[in-house]
Amino acid sequence: MHAFLQRIAGGWAFLGGVLVIAIVLVTAVNVGAFLLDSLLKPMGIFVPGLPGYEDFVRLAISVAALSFFPYCQVRRGHVSVELFVQHFPPTLQNILDRMWLLCTVFVALFLGYWMIQGMLETRADHAMTSILGWDEWPWYIPGIISMALWALVCLIQTFERKTHG
Template sequence: MSETFRPEPGPEAGPLGAVVERAARLLAYAGGICLVFIVVLTCASIIGRAMLTLGLGLGPVPGDFELVEIAAGVGVFLFLPLCQLRRGHVTVDILSAWFGRRGVAVSDLVGNLLMSIAACVILWRLVAGLQDRLRSGEESFILGIPAWVGYALSLVGAVSFLLVCLYTLYRSWVETTSATPDLA
């Protein structure tokens, strides 16, 4: 099996890298809290439904679907920065052994440039969606939660995702310019 030259994810170097890593990790913890909230809420709602069928007077948690929808969307956006920082997005390494160190560094640079562009588009459309929800005054059906709340909370993750993408673009530039060409 051929050796690949893709750098392993690890602690980020330098003071900027340390700050970016710490922030991305904290956001991922917040995303984890969103997932735990979803699990607890879903279990409580299921137990409440079961108690209702047994005649014990409880019932499902009102608006559970609305809350799960918001928490899931926010959680996904909060996980994106750490995923990008740790090189967790899907890559195709089938040709990386042939590219050598410099080729892999260049392909990572191009990938991070494309991911930065995608993060810009995602942020742009999320802001447009937030503005639309603010104008419409739309609310959830059961709990009456303003629709813009999920967008606003997701914005934290989307902005952080873009900033981390720009950092990884810088990191890839440094890796590309410092990669030594492979000897034949």
């Protein structure tokens, strides 16, 4: 695997991790506000939750989840069925591994294509979040990048000499 691509996938996953931390922090603040509101409401003190919390979390989770796919692929952390295949000759294992890597390239590109279509449709519909009023279409871009990066990692792994083990 090319070190440059590994760094890109790692950096992309890191950004996804930062987004997960932001989701956790926003959720903690919102839960804290809910608890304070429950405790203080009998005294006539109201503590509102974060406006647009659901909007942010919905969009951020969609970005964060996909950002880990390329790094997972770099690390070969994806699910594989080795119990059955481990008894095959190494040559056949290698052929099957490369075949599934190519299939994964096409799956990632297929998903990326449909994400582009969804983004274009969302943009044409002027879809916005209900509370914050944010445009939704830009949130597709990181997912599209994730799918392209995932496909690229798989493609490079397909043509590496050693593809498993």
